[in-house]
Amino acid sequence: MKVVKFGGSSLANAAQVQKVVNIIKADDQRRFVVVSAPGKRFAGDIKVTDLLITYANDVIKQRPLDDITNQIISRYREIAQAFHISDDDFNEIKAAIIKLPDHSYQDNDYLMAAFKAHGEKLNAVLFAKVLTSAGLNAKYLDPKDAGLVVTDRPNDADIIPESYDRLGEWASSSIIRVIPGFFGYNLQGQICTFSRGGSDITGAIVARGVHATKYENFTDVNAIYAANPKVVENPIAIHHMTFREMRELAYAGFSVFHDEALIPAIQGDIEVVVKNTNHPSERGTSITSTKRVNPAYPVSGIASSPDFCGIYIRKYMLDKKSYSQKILNILAQYGLSYEHMPSGIDDLTVIMKQDQLTPDLEDLLIRELVIALHPDEIHITHDYALLMVVGEGMLNRTGLMSKATDALARQNVKLVMVNQGASEISMMFGIQQDKADASVQALYDAFFPDL
Structure with a gap:
């Protein structure tokens, strides 16, 4: 039995929805269907989730609502009419949209969560009706x-482990169950959404809970590629990779999965397959706990992630233990997180996402660090990118770091940080952001020279 998840681009309009119906009809093992809210139909279009965010803000600010509700209703009506859903059936969805402001919400955070979640909720209700009209035995499953019980954080919830046992009670159902992604309910019965990649997270949770043999994630790409196709022309497809590789690459900018979305599948040791809704016969990418390594290609993928900064601190006779503790305490005081802290004999650099810092907070942070650390030198450098080279085949191999640094040197790329994890399946480089694309291309040419 399989769990299948379809993203917003796969359900953006009636033509795309028909492709999804065909995919489900093609395999009777696809019995749990997790859906996102309708996405963009064309460049410049607005996702239904973004319309719902506008709707929520209009309610909060007591602005007129007729225009935004009509826009949202029309998105669902377009699909309903194409599949001859009756007016009576569609009125259930229309009424739910109009009545959203009438519910009681604990505060505006819970209101926003509930409004956002209805993009998926109403699409799942509608899609179950579409499958029924196509002759399939399908029902919406809230x-x-x-x-599916989650922690009490309205817009950043986590699954409560007991949910897996409850989900398991549905595993033997022969009916196709259509489940909305992105949200669950807290113990008080209020809607709370997951964070980024929320529908992917739901799909993995359901797959683990019902003990699926496979979790198929349908999107708009044929496979996961060894490098970003917008940077490297025609990069090779990665047809098989491990969970470890996927998480390392997702951290460094691979956008197919948010790195947290795979955790339930990893915990359940469930194969994840990324496939294309528009070309479902393509092989796609299989992600499993282990794989057979091709020794000719020790590297599986290369990625870069922009918008980092580095706080450089130098002090003669630096006491790293004391310094590190003080730095972390100050970062925690301002709710800041860091990514890496490479160090030398008398200096260290704190690498962090720069969107955490406003100019005022940056000045305040520097003052706090100066007072606490009395450094000989301290400054912040902006616009770093982190560059990641990942592959299970890198384990116990020599010369790969040299190959990577030689390739970067030929592009005149200055390395501001080098880090190789203990797992030995990844190398990370800190570089200037304006060199990121050239660096990815150089590393791809070095590790995939004949492809």
Whole structure:
């Protein structure tokens, strides 16, 4: 039995929805269907989730609502009419949109979560009706009925482990169950959404809960590629990779999965397959706990992630233990997180995402660090990128770091940080952001020279 998840681009309009219906009809093992809200139909279009965010803000600010509700209703009506869903059936969806402001919400955060979640909720209700009209035995399954209970953080919830047992009670169902992604219910029965990649997270949770043999994630790409196709022309497809590789690459900018989205599948040791809704016969990319390594290609993928900064601190006779503790305490005081802290004999650099810092907060942070550390030198450098080279085949191999640094040197790329993890399946480089694309291309040419 399989769990299948379809993203917003796969469900953006009636033509795309028909492709999804065909995919489900093609395999009777696809019995749990997780759906996102309708995405963009064309460049410049607005996702339904973004329309719902506008709707929520209009309610909060007590602005007129007719225009935004009509826009949202029309997105669902377009699909409903194409599949001859009756007016009576569609009125259930229309009424739910109009009545959203009438519900009681604990505060505006819970209101926003509930409004956002209805993009998926109403699309799942509609898609179950579409499958029924196509002759399939399908029913909507609300996360509350499925037992999907989450922590009490309205827009950044986590699954409660007991939910997996409750989901398991649905595993033997022969009916196709359509489940909305992105949200669950807290113990008080209020809607709370997951963070980024929320529908992917739901798909993995359901797959683990019902003990699926496979979790198929349908999107708009044929496979996961060894490098970003917008940077490297025609990069090779990665047809098989491990969970470790995927998480390392997702951290460094691979956009197919947010790195947290795979955790339930990893915990359940469930194969994840990334496939294209528009070309479902393509092989796609299989992600599993282990794989057979091709020794000719020790590297699986190369990625870069922009918008980092580095706080450089130098002090003669630096006491790293004391310094590190003080730095972390100050970062925690301002709710800041860091990514890496490479160090030398008398200096260290704190690498962090620069979007955490406003100019005022940056000045305040520097003052706090100066007072606490009395450094000989301190400054912040902006616009770093982190560059990641990942592959299970790198384990116990020599010369790969040299090959990577030689390739970067030929492009005149200055390395501001070098880090190789203990797992030995990744190398990370800190570089100037304006060199990121050239660096990815150089590393791809070095590790995939004949492809």
